[in-house]
Amino acid sequence: MELLFVIIAVLAVLGVYLSWTAGRLDRRHARIDAARAVLDAEYLRRSGAVLELASSGLMDPATSVILADAASRARTAGDDERDQAESDLTAVLTAVMDDPDDVSELRADADAATALDELAMACQRAAHARRFHNELVRGAVRLRRKALVRWLRLAGYAPMPETVELDDRVPKGLDATRE
Amino acid sequence: MKIGIACPYAWDVPGGVQIHIRDFAEELQRRGHTVSVLAPGDDSDDLPPYVVTVGRPVSIPYNGSVARVSFGPRVAARVRRWLVDGEFDVVHVHEPASMSLGMLAMWWADAPVVATSHSAQRRSRAMSAAHGILQSAFEKLTAHIAVSEEARRTLVHHLGGDAVLIPNGLYVDRFNVPARPDWWSPDGTMSFLGRLDESRKGLQILLEAWPAIHDAFPDSRLLVAGRGEIDEIRSGIPERHRDAVEFLGGVSDEDKAAMLASSDIYIAPHIGGESFGIVLAEAMAAGAPVLASDLEAFRVVLDGGRLGALVPVGDAEALGRKAVEMLGDPALRDRYRQAASVGVRRYDWSRITDEVLAVYDMAVAMTPESGTSRLSGT
Numbered sequence: 001m002e003l004l005f006v007i008i009a010v011l012a013v014l015g016v017y018l019s020w021t022a023g024r025l026d027r028r029h030a031r032i033d034a035a036r037a038v039l040d041a042e043y044l045r046r047s048g049a050v051l052e053l054a055s056s057g058l059m060d061p062a063t064s065v066i067l068a069d070a071a072s073r074a075r076t077a078g079d080d081e082r083d084q085a086e087s088d089l090t091a092v093l094t095a096v097m098d099d100p101d102d103v104s105e106l107r108a109d110a111d112a113a114t115a116l117d118e119l120a121m122a123c124q125r126a127a128h129a130r131r132f133h134n135e136l137v138r139g140a141v142r143l144r145r146k147a148l149v150r151w152l153r154l155a156g157y158a159p160m161p162e163t164v165e166l167d168d169r170v171p172k173g174l175d176a177t178r179e
Numbered sequence: 180m181k182i183g184i185a186c187p188y189a190w191d192v193p194g195g196v197q198i199h200i201r202d203f204a205e206e207l208q209r210r211g212h213t214v215s216v217l218a219p220g221d222d223s224d225d226l227p228p229y230v231v232t233v234g235r236p237v238s239i240p241y242n243g244s245v246a247r248v249s250f251g252p253r254v255a256a257r258v259r260r261w262l263v264d265g266e267f268d269v270v271h272v273h274e275p276a277s278m279s280l281g282m283l284a285m286w287w288a289d290a291p292v293v294a295t296s297h298s299a300q301r302r303s304r305a306m307s308a309a310h311g312i313l314q315s316a317f318e319k320l321t322a323h324i325a326v327s328e329e330a331r332r333t334l335v336h337h338l339g340g341d342a343v344l345i346p347n348g349l350y351v352d353r354f355n356v357p358a359r360p361d362w363w364s365p366d367g368t369m370s371f372l373g374r375l376d377e378s379r380k381g382l383q384i385l386l387e388a389w390p391a392i393h394d395a396f397p398d399s400r401l402l403v404a405g406r407g408e409i410d411e412i413r414s415g416i417p418e419r420h421r422d423a424v425e426f427l428g429g430v431s432d433e434d435k436a437a438m439l440a441s442s443d444i445y446i447a448p449h450i451g452g453e454s455f456g457i458v459l460a461e462a463m464a465a466g467a468p469v470l471a472s473d474l475e476a477f478r479v480v481l482d483g484g485r486l487g488a489l490v491p492v493g494d495a496e497a498l499g500r501k502a503v504e505m506l507g508d509p510a511l512r513d514r515y516r517q518a519a520s521v522g523v524r525r526y527d528w529s530r531i532t533d534e535v536l537a538v539y540d541m542a543v544a545m546t547p548e549s550g551t552s553r554l555s556g557t
Contacts, residue, residue, distance in 0.1 A: 024318075033547070034546065034547045035545045038541050038544045041544075042541070100482075100485075100522075104521065121534075125537050125541065128343045128537070128538060128541065129541055131341060131343045132321065132323075132542075132545060134341070135320075136321075136545075139318055175525070176525065177521065179524050179527075179529075179530065
């Protein structure tokens with residue numbers, strides 16, 4: 001009789017724990033989805049800011065063409081190529097705007113300064129959004145690796161979330177001269 | 180936006196974190212946001228209207244030393260009350276790893292939680308014992324900010340989390356004050372700022388270098404601001420070089436700005452323990468060319484030597500040589516001054532606040548359930 005009581009108590013505690021963990025996982029997945037949507041939006045903001053700058057006539061024609069090309073590739077890339085296209089955009093931005101002195105010269109024009117500030121902010125937001133997204137993913141992966149969670153399939157059929165790995169460094173010249 | 184900020188330390192005790200929160204809260208309010216700061220302390224304290232207190236902190240042994248923390252059921256109830264009354268869009272917790280209000284706020288907050296870590300610390304036993312608890316509390320965080328690379332590394336190594344870097348801020352224009360004529364000297368004025376008896380501030384290195392500097396420029400002068408045993412330190416300086424060193428004792432914010440504005444070189448001979456070089460940024464804002472030890476935090480603020488001179492840590496001879504070079508080369512000082520006056524804007528609150536608000540913006544968007552209340556039993 002006593003044993004039965006103990007078993008019932010243990011099962012009850014286990015049940016509460018499992019449903020709490022399942023709820024926790026569920027919330028995690030929902031947050032990751034939301035973070036992913038934010039990340040996509042921030043990359044669009046970044047490539048949009050590059051396009052804006054490229055089409056403003058504030059930079060020389062050759063640089064404008066290169067920037068516009070990289071930005072539109074990033075915006076139209078398919079899911080598989082997206083990370084590579086964003087990294088390529090970063091490489092082009094870095095090539096053009098890594099030197100604070102170069103960027104300072106561009107900033108002499110007030111319109112250019114505004115456009116560069118917007119671009120710098122967009123670059124930083126994108127980089128931050130990716131860090132936040134990846135932190136949420138790492139937390140969820142940690143939870144899903146727990147033995148109980150794996151054995152009992154508490155995560156259901158939700159795919160294992162993945163971090164986004166790409167180069168989204170803010171070009172130094174942009175960062176150093178922003179106001 | 181309605182923003183709730185949890186401060187881990189009592190408001191009436193001066194400290195870097197409190198100053199950071201005060202300046203930031205004031206900038207937010209200037210922009211029309213509603214801010215409430217939760218801090219340990221009593222209502223009787225002379226507090227700004229946006230500060231809400233939870234009672235005196237108590238001293239308990241924690242983390243290998245005595246910590247003054249706020250905890251217990253009454254504090255917990257007050258934190259929950261604050262969260263409910265505030266109806267915050269974002270809750271911003273400072274020093275989330277310290278056992279204090281921040282942790283409670285993080286636990287119960289409904290709104291997205293953003294955290295800022297300030298300190299860099301080595302792992303301690305208590306931290307590792309609390310590791311699991313901290314980690315599950317950190318799960319509530321939507322976004323984590325570190326004010327320096329070292330603070331970020333502390334998180335990565337000790338708590339297995341990561342953070343984005345948004346540095347400390349200052350009001351750059353408040354340091355744009357006139358130089359004080361009586362601090363002018365024909366060969367140049369240098370200044371030092373920091374507690375005199377704290378060896379990591381490096382005054383001993385500077386005083387070791389001083390005779391060589393003073394020999395090269397006999398009409399130069401050194402201003403030393405900071406509390407400590409002035410007489411003892413003064414008597415340690417060779418007599419010939421003693422009178423050119425002026426000890427100011429502790430200085431007000433106004434005097435600090437004026438001293439920096441009067442300096443031809445601000446010298447930061449620190450030998451360690453600095454996670455963020457806010458005082459270097461202050462010197463840059465006041466227009467003082469900077470000569471600093473090549474500590475990681477200082478290298479970042481001086482952009483690798485572009486915005487000021489760097490010398491090997493603890494090397495008095497190199498420090499003296501560089502100071503002599505700078506005193507003899509007004510064009511070099513001007514170049515540093517020019518570059519620094521642009522570079523320091525990176526730390527102005529106007530820009531730092533933009534960056535933190537961008538994080539808030541994303542944190543809200545990243546929180547699917549925000550807006551619905553899950554709080555119960557208050």
